[in-house]
Amino acid sequence: MELMNLLRTRRTYRRFDEDRQVPGEVVDEILEAARYASSAANKQPLTYVVVQDPKKVREVFGYTKWAAYLPAEQGQPREGERPTLFIGVVENLDRNQNCDTDAGLAISNMTLAAWNRGVGSCMIGACDKKALSEMFGLTEKQVLHTVVAFGYPTHESHIVDIEHPEAPDAVKYYLDGNRDFVVPKRKLADVVKYL
Numbered sequence: 001m002e003l004m005n006l007l008r009t010r011r012t013y014r015r016f017d018e019d020r021q022v023p024g025e026v027v028d029e030i031l032e033a034a035r036y037a038s039s040a041a042n043k044q045p046l047t048y049v050v051v052q053d054p055k056k057v058r059e060v061f062g063y064t065k066w067a068a069y070l071p072a073e074q075g076q077p078r079e080g081e082r083p084t085l086f087i088g089v090v091e092n093l094d095r096n097q098n099c100d101t102d103a104g105l106a107i108s109n110m111t112l113a114a115w116n117r118g119v120g121s122c123m124i125g126a127c128d129k130k131a132l133s134e135m136f137g138l139t140e141k142q143v144l145h146t147v148v149a150f151g152y153p154t155h156e157s158h159i160v161d162i163e164h165p166e167a168p169d170a171v172k173y174y175l176d177g178n179r180d181f182v183v184p185k186r187k188l189a190d191v192v193k194y195l
């Protein structure tokens with residue numbers, strides 16, 4: 001896909017075709033993309049836990065929260081709509097204690113590589129990290145940064161300009177009449193200052 005088009009359409013997806021697995025070669029490409037990401041002092045402190053076994057995916061799903069701006073019946077994927085793959089992003093503190101930017105870059109690469117192959121994703125910060133760390137067998141030197149959900153989306157998502165940035169609900173995404181996500185983004189003029 002052409003780069004700007006890829007960036008514009010790589011949105012957060014929250015409903016998937018649960019019957020369609022992400023093929024191994026695409027999973028490999030997603031992980032390879034994470035490996036290509038820049039890293040502070042090139043310390044490469046991140047490692048990845050891949051969960052694709054349907055039973056384990058269900059277990060991870062149970063520890064995740066979706067679409068906080070929406071009522072659960074609209075935002076939470078239902079049975080049959082759930083992701084088929086989770087990748088846990090793990091910070092290894094013995095390599096670097098400050099992994100946040102590294103993690104953001106790796107996750108960005110992963111979600112873009114996935115979307116380039118038609119696989120949608122949702123980064124999940126709101127998850128039970130204690131339970132997941134236990135499930136993933138993390139040591140005391142390892143901290144779970146995030147889990148990222150993947151699958152083939154069954155809805156669309158598009159961005160719209162925020163016309164009234166001061167309105168209290170200005171940044172809240174919502175569903176349109178087709179149950180597609182609409183994601184308000186601040187206009188360039190509202191976020192850029194030229195000196």
Ligand SMILES: Cc1cc2nc3c(=O)[nH]c(=O)nc-3n(C[C@H](O)[C@H](O)[C@H](O)COP(=O)(O)O)c2cc1C
Binds near residue numbers: 068122127
């Ligand atoms: C750090 C971070 C944490 C997030 N955590 C969650 C989450 O726990 N659950 C969820 O449904 N979406 C989560 N998201 C997705 C955001 O809600 C989404 O990026 C935002 O609404 C903008 O939509 P877009 O990604 O399509 O631009 C997270 C995104 C980021 C960057």
